[in-house]
Amino acid sequence: MAVARRIRRRGWMNAANKSNQTTTTEPRRPVVRHLAVRSRTAGSLAEAKAYVFHVEGTLVDTVLPSVNCWLQTLAEFGQVFRTADVHRFHGMDSEDLLDRLLPEGAARENKEFILAKYRSRWATEVLPTLRAFPGVRELIGELVARGAKIALVSTGGAEEVAHYRTLLGVDDLVEVVVSGEDVARGMPHPDLIAAALDKLGIRQPGDALLVGHSPYDAEAAHAAHMRSVGMLTGLFARADLVNAGSQSVFLDAKSLRQALATPEVAA
Incomplete structure (x- = not known):
């Protein structure tokens, strides 16, 4: 009986180990928490009017020139971010981007000045290099x-x-x-x-x-x-x-x- 119990116990442990191995090695699809999955309308890519x-x-x-321009401009106003922080909202309307990045209070009061500085730097320093x-x-x-x-x-x-x-x-x-x-x-x-x-x-x-x-x-x-x-x-x-x-x-x-x-x- 003791031998039988040991065999059954080993069988359960082996099964559990295999299950754990399967779970850990199975590839996972990345989760994008800030984006909702959209329904997509089917249709040919080649036949759009x-x-x-x-x-x-x-x-x-x-993209990278814009992100770097934002980082430099925001730093002048005491707002320091990582490249990934800014890139996450790249492609978004500039005012919306700042609303996502800046904390409430004084920083947002400077939004118009930040936008003006960014646009000036973009036009004079960045645009000619694109x-x-x-x-x-x-x-x-x-x-x-x-x-x-x-x-x-x-x-x-x-x-x-x-x-x-x-x-x-x-x-x-x-x-x-x-x-x-x-x-x-x-x-x-x-x-x-x-x-x-x-x-x-x-x-x-x-x-x-x-x-x-x-x-x-x-x-x-x-x-x-x-x-x-x-x-x-x-x-x-x-x-x-x-x-x-x-x-x-x-x-x-x-x-x-x-x-x-x-x-x-x-x-």
Whole structure:
């Protein structure tokens, strides 16, 4: 009887150990607590009637320069953050970003001064150093050749957007450009997207596709009742973009163009 009990005990221990090993080795999907999972409307990526591109971070490499600009500016006002703290809210409307970062009280009272300093530093020190991502013109040219309409949206002012257009060299392919001066709010509010669709003459948001780089682009598209795809050029995790509502996620403009040429991916 004692031997039988030892055998049964060893069997239970072995079974428990195997169960624990299975639990610890099973891969886990990352949990993005600050983003809700969105319902996604199915549809072909290659057959949208219009494509709306968020310029910053998607077509022009602005993410790390912008984060560094925020860090320097905030430090001047006694607010010290880590790169990850600021990047977490990158792509969000500037005022919303500061509301998330700054503590209540005196820091928020300085918000307008912080915004003014950031914009001044961005225009004079950062903007001249920016570069467009490779493959942007080829991607947009391919979409236009398929008969699609193209819109560019940016939170920047007129002069900033003019600089981006010079970098991109796609004015002959683009029908509509919407800047931050045309709307009251940036992402994740749908204002920029709604203005672009209106100017394009798109009455059914489901006929258009937003191409963005941050979870806040995907959330804005969701609010506008349209589909979106994400680019890893924003340096967010793929899970962040998917959980925010991106139908698909691509490395960059080149990989999106390649995917559009592959029926099983584009569908």
